[in-house]
């Protein structure tokens with residue numbers, strides 16, 4: 159599996175597994191074990207997904223060594239840094255690990271100082287080696303610029319909504335200039351890539367590569383050097399999504415998918431969200 163080298167020299171497998179809305183204990187354990195068997199070595203979770211304990215149990219059952227997989231979690235912002243420390247400590251305990259490969263601030267606030275105060279705790283854990291890489295999620299360019307001004311340690315990743323309806327090319331250009339890696343979430347656009355105006359183009363390209371639409375969407379991200387974390391609990395989809403890593407799209411086909419962009423969000427708008435704050 160190809161890995162992306164982050165600006166701190168840590169490496170992240172370019173294709174991983176998302177776990178949002180997978181929070182039934184049996185399903186989580188089953189999914190993680192099947193994914194690891196298929197070859198996934200990168201798992202994305204968040205405190206807010208309420209599945210860290212089950213993921214921790216599954217990873218223990220897998221008997222893989224800790225250094226054999228990459229584990230990301232996300233925490234929300236809180237004005238009290240002790241609460242942020244408590245959240246990270248809980249994630250470490252629930253995931254049954256001494257360190258996390260990556261921790262992201264889940265959502266930005268409008269208050270740039272508040273964003274930095276939570277990020278400062280990530281920097282503290284990074285310096286202690288308990289978190290190997292740190293970053294953000296759902297940060298727009300203006301959120302990032304303000305954070306970079308304040309940060310001691312530059313964020314290594316920004317994880318954002320990114321799919322054929324929202325290609326995030328301007329954000330990617332900015333991140334490349336800052337040497338920050340781009341990670342996509344919601345690649346299937348809540349099902350919209352399988353229907354309507356997106357279907358015809360994606361299906362035509364899929365036929366050309368003898369692939370599925372889901373594989374083409376994942377491959378489009380991977381071919382743009384974007385870290386992809388599609389979610390599935392279905393063993394057939396898990397296996398077929400994983401094979402997208404082998405698809406090399408032509409520049410022309412990448413461009414055709416880029417051109418489907420409609421600036422269309424199907425998740426929360428980071429500039430207009432009320433879900434950034436951690437509530438006990």
Ligand SMILES: NC(=O)c1ccc[n+]([C@@H]2O[C@H](COP(=O)([O-])OP(=O)(O)OC[C@H]3O[C@@H](n4cnc5c(N)ncnc54)[C@H](OP(=O)(O)O)[C@@H]3O)[C@@H](O)[C@H]2O)c1
Pocket residue numbers: 175176177178179202203264295296317318342343344345346347348370372373387388389390391392395396398399425
């Ligand atoms: N940072 C953030 O704020 C944020 C927000 C949202 C998501 N995320 C992360 O990004 C990950 C991915 O996003 P997401 O889970 O929202 O959406 P997604 O990966 O775009 O879509 C998941 C859905 O697609 C279906 N699916 C998966 N593979 C398929 C295939 N080959 N063919 C047809 N359907 C398929 C899944 O159903 P089956 O289970 O039946 O396959 C599931 O219903 C999340 O799990 C989470 O880890 C982060």
